[in-house]
Amino acid sequence: MTDQSYLTTKRIDEPASSHWEAGNDAPDFLLSVRGLCKHLPIFSHGFIKKQVATVKAVDNVSFDLRRGETLGLVGESGSGKTTCARTILRALKPTRGDIFFRPNGNEINLAHLHEQELKPLRTKMQMIFQDPFSSLNPRMTVGSIVGEPLVIHHLSKGSELEDKVANMLRKVGLKPEHRQRYPHAFSGGQRQRIGIARALIMQPSLVVADEAVSALDVSVQAQVINLLKDLQEDLNLTYLFVAHDLSVVRHTCDCVAVMYAGKIVETGPTLDLFNNPKHPYTKALISAIPNPDPDIKLDISIDGEVADPSKLPPGCSFHPRCPECFSPCRNETPELIELEKNRQAACHLYRP
Ligand code: SF4
Numbered sequence: 062m063t064d065q066s067y068l069t070t071k072r073i074d075e076p077a078s079s080h081w082e083a084g085n086d087a088p089d090f091l092l093s094v095r096g097l098c099k100h101l102p103i104f105s106h107g108f109i110k111k112q113v114a115t116v117k118a119v120d121n122v123s124f125d126l127r128r129g130e131t132l133g134l135v136g137e138s139g140s141g142k143t144t145c146a147r148t149i150l151r152a153l154k155p156t157r158g159d160i161f162f163r164p165n166g167n168e169i170n171l172a173h174l175h176e177q178e179l180k181p182l183r184t185k186m187q188m189i190f191q192d193p194f195s196s197l198n199p200r201m202t203v204g205s206i207v208g209e210p211l212v213i214h215h216l217s218k219g220s221e222l223e224d225k226v227a228n229m230l231r232k233v234g235l236k237p238e239h240r241q242r243y244p245h246a247f248s249g250g251q252r253q254r255i256g257i258a259r260a261l262i263m264q265p266s267l268v269v270a271d272e273a274v275s276a277l278d279v280s281v282q283a284q285v286i287n288l289l290k291d292l293q294e295d296l297n298l299t300y301l302f303v304a305h306d307l308s309v310v311r312h313t314c315d316c317v318a319v320m321y322a323g324k325i326v327e328t329g330p331t332l333d334l335f336n337n338p339k340h341p342y343t344k345a346l347i348s349a350i351p352n353p354d355p356d357i358k359l360d361i362s363i364d365g366e367v368a369d370p371s372k373l374p375p376g377c378s379f380h381p382r383c384p385e386c387f388s389p390c391r392n393e394t395p396e397l398i399e400l401e402k403n404r405q406a407a408c409h410l411y412r413p
Pocket of ligand 1: 384
């Protein structure tokens with residue numbers, strides 16, 4: 062883990078252009094997301110469909126991700142983190158906002174590209190999925206699964222393809238002879254290694270790991286996390302690590318962005334954020350991490366569930382669950398503001 066930050070000292074909701082001109086640090090960032098929204102309309106039943114509500118799954122999300130580092134996107138189920146990651150990869154079309162991607166020094170705004178324009182860029186952005194059991198086709202051999210992206214993009218064939226697959230299997234701790242076997246012959250951890258090999262064979266710049274270790278046993282989680290870290294160093298990878306398990310994030314990420322009800326509510330370098338959380342939601346998430354010492358009681362309980370993104374409460378979306386709620390929280394939406402260098406939070410407790 063490095064002590065560098067992904068996050069600039071500027072307000073992260075500033076327009077991209079002024080932000081970069083001011084800081085002149087855009088080339089350091091592989092990815093800069095600005096004002097990203099993914100809103101989904103809900104229609105009435107019946108013959109005449111009428112839009113009755115909008116789900117704000119991702120709402121005005123902005124952050125930067127520095128090359129070679131790992132940003133953890135965390136929150137409870139339903140907070141919008143997976144939808145945000147998928148929108149960044151353009152598996153979903155954004156409603157609004159910009160996704161500036163700089164794989165080879167050139168800046169491309171992914172948000173406004175058509176599918177055909179996106180196709181060559183897909184080799185530079187890959188995803189590792191949560192469930193190693195359902196994300197691998199049981200009818201394909203491991204060799205075909207890992208080599209498939211190269212075949213689809215017409216990048217390799219014949220003995221060159223075989224060599225690349227064998228090398229990639231070695232890199233993820235499997236054996237070249239495993240190429241002939243089918244996924245069912247492997248354990249959960251080995252299957253996740255196959256998924257990692259498939260994602261990395263294209264030599265991507267950006268890898269989104271969506272709950273990549275949450276389906277694995279704890280001992281296997283540690284092995285896969287170590288593997289991801291080694292590969293990051295070897296291949297100069299940049300990770301967006303989507304997770305709900307903060308103990309994993311603590312050991313994996315350089316910086317963290319906490320999401321609640323589609324918005325980022327706190328950001329900061331990992332150690333700072335864990336040692337000194339600012340937002341009541343972050344405090345509650347961190348206090349819920351199991352502690353091996355039974356005498357240490359940190360539990361700050363939060364009642365209820367993540368706010369329904371189609372019926373968000375007025376003011377701060379977290380206010381019905383917040384133990385520190387006070388009067389402005391019920392009708393004024395807090396902005397994400399900079400509290401100190403590299404630390405931002407959206408909470409009225411810190412308003413100037
Ligand atoms: Fe709690 Fe108010 Fe801060 Fe929201 S703005 S997190 S309700 S204190």
